[in-house]
Amino acid sequence: MSRPIILGIVGDSAAGKTTLTKGIAQVLGPENVTVICTDDYHKYDRKQRAEIGITALHPDCNYLDIMQQHLSQLRTGQPILKPVYSHTTGSFEPPVYIKPNKFVIVEGLLGYSTRGARDSYDVKVYLAPPESVRAQWKVKRDTQKRGYTEEQVLEELRKREPDSEQFIRPQRQWSDIVVSFYPPNDEVEQINGHLNVRLVLRPTIPHPDFLQIINYGDGHLESAIRLGLDRDMSKPVDVLEVDGHATLEQVNKLEHIICGDMPHLKSICDREGNPELGKVAGTTGETIQSYPLALTQLLITYHMLKATQNYQ
Ligand SMILES: Nc1ncnc2c1ncn2[C@@H]1O[C@H](COP(=O)(O)OP(=O)(O)O)[C@@H](O)[C@H]1O
Numbered sequence: 177m178s179r180p181i182i183l184g185i186v187g188d189s190a191a192g193k194t195t196l197t198k199g200i201a202q203v204l205g206p207e208n209v210t211v212i213c214t215d216d217y218h219k220y221d222r223k224q225r226a227e228i229g230i231t232a233l234h235p236d237c238n239y240l241d242i243m244q245q246h247l248s249q250l251r252t253g254q255p256i257l258k259p260v261y262s263h264t265t266g267s268f269e270p271p272v273y274i275k276p277n278k279f280v281i282v283e284g285l286l287g288y289s290t291r292g293a294r295d296s297y298d299v300k301v302y303l304a305p306p307e308s309v310r311a312q313w314k315v316k317r318d319t320q321k322r323g324y325t326e327e328q329v330l331e332e333l334r335k336r337e338p339d340s341e342q343f344i345r346p347q348r349q350w351s352d353i354v355v356s357f358y359p360p361n362d363e364v365e366q367i368n369g370h371l372n373v374r375l376v377l378r379p380t381i382p383h384p385d386f387l388q389i390i391n392y393g394d395g396h397l398e399s400a401i402r403l404g405l406d407r408d409m410s411k412p413v414d415v416l417e418v419d420g421h422a423t424l425e426q427v428n429k430l431e432h433i434i435c436g437d438m439p440h441l442k443s444i445c446d447r448e449g450n451p452e453l454g455k456v457a458g459t460t461g462e463t464i465q466s467y468p469l470a471l472t473q474l475l476i477t478y479h480m481l482k483a484t485q486n487y488q
Pocket residue numbers: 187188189190191192193194195196313314316317357368369371456457458466469
């Protein structure tokens with residue numbers, strides 16, 4: 177059976193969904209990927225939300241039923257007529273006709289909030305940076321790109337917190353992988369391209385055999401790349417951590433574990449052929465290269481390609 181492979185990327189506003197999506201789309205080949213942002217399913221425009229006093233995070237503020245219908249249609253390869261919400265104007269634009277490519281990435285706030293929607297994905301990722309990091313990212317992005325002042329963004333975060341707690345964060349439980357970029361030693365003021373990543377790997381999908389990394393016996397490797405067992409939302413999980421200061425050599429070993437499992441797909445591990453991998457906008461708009469981000473993008477791509485072996 178051949179059908180599109182669907183990746184979900186869910187997380188709160190400015191958790192890093194768009195940044196993560198970019199590198200993955202580039203490795204898979206932009207021409208093979210359809211990206212859907214579920215903000216397009218908002219029920220009210222910015223002005224109406226302010227009048228009603230509802231946040232974009234509340235399920236009642238979104239057409240989740242239509243989002244779910246569209247996801248099932250995309251999963252069977254059918255086209256959809258997708259609404260369009262503009263973050264620039266805060267209002268809706270004419271809908272667009274979308275025919276799914278081989279891979280579909282669905283990113284947004286409430287992607288796992290209904291059972292029907294959850295059933296549509298092949299791979300489910302949840303982004304969970306520490307709240308202090310997310311606040312910094314949101315202030316930076318919304319002041320630079322969405323025309324808000326810092327005070328407005330901080331006030332909006334305060335207003336949204338009850339909905340974040342009630343509707344966004346519980347969705348973590350449905351994900352196959354939880355991704356958290358975090359500063360070393362809690363140095364939140366100094367967040368830059370050297371963030372570490374903590375990857376919670378649930379046994380809901382088969383991950384590459386990372387146990388090999390603890391067999392290398394390389395002291396530096398052990399300290400910069402760590403694998404362990406833990407519990408997440410009370411369920412047993414593997415946890416892979418990669419430091420922002422890991423060397424290229426250390427990171428390459430991890431990449432080989434991911435890519436070695438797919439001999440016919442070696443091109444995904446070709447750094448030069450995938451220049452977007454691990455790239456992120458720094459505090460002043462400069463481009464930073466992050467190995468932890470590159471590895472995260474590679475691991476998720478691995479799962480997308482694995483899924484094609486079952487369905488394409
Ligand atoms: N892995 C990361 N490392 C460093 N900065 C990041 C990372 N992910 C996101 N950011 C920063 O946070 C901002 C918001 O991220 P974005 O991907 O737009 O979030 P979302 O799509 O979830 O709203 C970006 O402009 C970027 O500067």
